[in-house]
Amino acid sequence: MTEHNRRGFASMEPDKQRQIAEKGGRAAHAKGTAHEFTSDEAREAGRKGGQRVSRDRDHMAEIGREGGQR
8 A cells, every 4th residue: 555545435345346336337328328439439549548658668668578578
């Protein structure tokens, strides 16, 4: 843990967090307010994420080192 105490949702077990999140997702779908990505939206989001992470040269170098070790 960091110097801050974990409280509320962050202090729960991962399974309990997942259960609560699933309930929220089901409720949003039932209400009709949940967003579902189209293939084009998902592709664009993946492209943007790839561009962002590839700008971090230290991160990319670490990936390269790990790949070279395997």
